[in-house]
Amino acid sequence: MTGNSSFQEWLKQHSEQFESVLGDILDSAQTIPNRLHEAMRYAAQGGGKRVRPLLVYAAGQLGDAKPEMLDCAAVAIECIHAYSLVHDDLPCMDNDDLRRGRPTVHKAFDEATALLVGDALQTRAFEILALADDSAQLRLQMIAALAAASGSRGMAGGQAIDLDSVGKKLDLADLKHMHALKTGALLSCAVQMGGIAAHLNVSQMDSLRGYSEALGLTFQIVDDVLDATADSQTLGKTAGKDAANDKPTYVTLMGLDYAQKQAQTLQAQAIGHLEGFGSEADPLRELALLVVNRGK
Template identity: 75%
Template structure:
């Protein structure tokens, strides 16, 4: 089987594992209050690329084969709950005011604004609850909870969102833009890899190598996001395209130009891949994910 086909199988298997873990670890829509739980599932189970869970599972393969599979599932679902909560809140009228997400009405359109607010709140809570309740070593779980909180809170994702809000009309320069994205998107992508590494019992120096991969990947991810926002249409993206330009927001494309942005993304992809050299063949899925992130069409 060719390497590409093997990776397609890997993706299919681990996307399936993600969906199944989400289904198992989210409350059923039969749980009171029904409408809230239905809306939480709508938000978290509406497809999407599942890049963060895939990164968790891929990093989870780097150890001695004795990774804690239940902790990996918990980490994959927890990080996807955090990502889903951030999308639900970002889409609200007081933020990006978006009607379309993953090709479907956003949560506040399909339900209502107050429900969308609570859905985001409760998905965040559930993320930490799932990690705390998973089987496995207590100290590892606390490290995971601490890492997820640091990556998603006011010094991570939520903080990056706050900087993004402040930047409208202010014209961030390239280093300001990088800091904003490192917090808003990069921190959670890096956290996905870290959680997988913790579940795989990697040592500190191995986790450090992983962070180099994650940092380059996170930056590449955002550059590609900006390229797609400038070049793809809404139907392909499953969300409103061209919003950055419409909102006069600085992007890698407006600051670097399209050609240079695409060249940078490729270079970062190579940096990400080469930083995994020490892990040998076990790192193949992480390397393939870097290719996938940079070459994606949506």
């Protein structure tokens, strides 16, 4: 892959591939219970950056991954991400009315349906991996990685810390730890799942771990910057929610200038971890640039 035009072609190809597979794997709205399946599709197919599925595909091309396995891993991790957004938007959590430029699930349907949508998308993710066409050992590795990244020592744990931190002062180390769980764990898992599917060795997986940890933190810092500087139309969700809810962020803790510079530094660190790979890692490099430049 050479040049941004080649990456744009890669991005278009894999984005379209993902959307097609996602539509095929999710139950149709005509499947009973109809309203639940309609709401699940509404939540999962509502657009978004699809960073996690794209990271799965990008890491998967570093080795000999089966395309079908990458498809399953990409859909599974996006189901987990979609469920987390549905629950995150509920009145008992962040209480938001807007997600990806349209009403959140509990507004478009109702709170009980939104709760069930999250539950069903979560379990569907693991069903997809369990039934994928690959070795039992590889599927088990995938399931274990996704479960760890999603649970109390990963995304859910980060959300718990986030809720408990409203109105409180966190130091930089605590803020990094919270976001390493809340945002970074699932992003890292996407890269890890691609690497597992590609049958990478221990050294290669360590390089991917360094890349994804830096990328996860970069992603959250950029989120904080955009929440403070962009409008709701640009974001596709309610702008300024963190400040309104008195949540600690990189911007409120360290200032906008620090946050923007730190994002650039972490982006360079992420790409630096890929030095041992050749041009096959170019999509991962380009995705790191995309994360920092989103919203521009």
